[in-house]
Amino acid sequence: MDTRKENRSKKQIFWQIVAIILLNAMVITAIGFVYENTQTLSSLGSRGQEVRQIQQKLRSLGLYNGSVDGVYGTATQKAVRQFQKNCGITADGIAGPKTLLYLGLGSGSSSSTNGYSSNDIYLLAKVIAAEARGESYTGQVAVGAVVLNRVQHSSFPDSISGVVYQAGAFSAVRDSNWNVAPNDTSRKAARDAINGWDPTGGAIYYYNPAKTSNRWIRTRPVVTTIGKHVFCK
Numbered sequence: 001m002d003t004r005k006e007n008r009s010k011k012q013i014f015w016q017i018v019a020i021i022l023l024n025a026m027v028i029t030a031i032g033f034v035y036e037n038t039q040t041l042s043s044l045g046s047r048g049q050e051v052r053q054i055q056q057k058l059r060s061l062g063l064y065n066g067s068v069d070g071v072y073g074t075a076t077q078k079a080v081r082q083f084q085k086n087c088g089i090t091a092d093g094i095a096g097p098k099t100l101l102y103l104g105l106g107s108g109s110s111s112s113t114n115g116y117s118s119n120d121i122y123l124l125a126k127v128i129a130a131e132a133r134g135e136s137y138t139g140q141v142a143v144g145a146v147v148l149n150r151v152q153h154s155s156f157p158d159s160i161s162g163v164v165y166q167a168g169a170f171s172a173v174r175d176s177n178w179n180v181a182p183n184d185t186s187r188k189a190a191r192d193a194i195n196g197w198d199p200t201g202g203a204i205y206y207y208n209p210a211k212t213s214n215r216w217i218r219t220r221p222v223v224t225t226i227g228k229h230v231f232c233k
Helices: 003-040 049-058 074-087 096-102 118-131 136-150 158-166 184-194
Strands: 206-208 222-226 228-230
Touching: 049 074, 049 096, 074 096, 096 118, 118 136, 118 158, 136 158, 136 184, 136 206, 136 222, 136 228, 158 206
Parallel strands: none
Antiparallel strands: 206 228, 222 228
């Protein structure tokens, strides 16, 4: 065989192999992209069980009045956008990983402690970290206990996310530090509260007398004072 022809043949085979490898890599990447987005993103036009869970959660928060049908329509999109605005995160109407986390539907939500998911614990820890900065450990657990007492109280939403994001409930949700991840201490305090430690004796409200001008809160029956917070019913 002519040496030049043989070299050309080898080059053709080499580039064919390279093309096949590149094509396979592109296909794998595309499949991974589609899989990732179908698993972690719900948006207008999406359908399925995750959408139903989103709708159910939004309904429990009073943001969605439509059918829990698993169809991500304009009403669901609008409700998601309002929830995102309430949380202070990007209000794009897409239920991505961060929105699902805030809803208590993100990764790891299946594992639970006393009926609360890992995302519930994380959200409770965020509230503790934001609301009880500078307080003693007992004071941090106390803030978590108030949230849980509200979950069990008939006058409040029946989920941690519902209580936390209830309009006007916690100013820390709008705080610039809200997006800071909770530290180990606040996470431990959240778990202690969920495991039943309630230093407040059943309180459903608390306030800092040095900072609040709300007259109504000062009329509530005081249960105890821990650090700078007065806890009441």
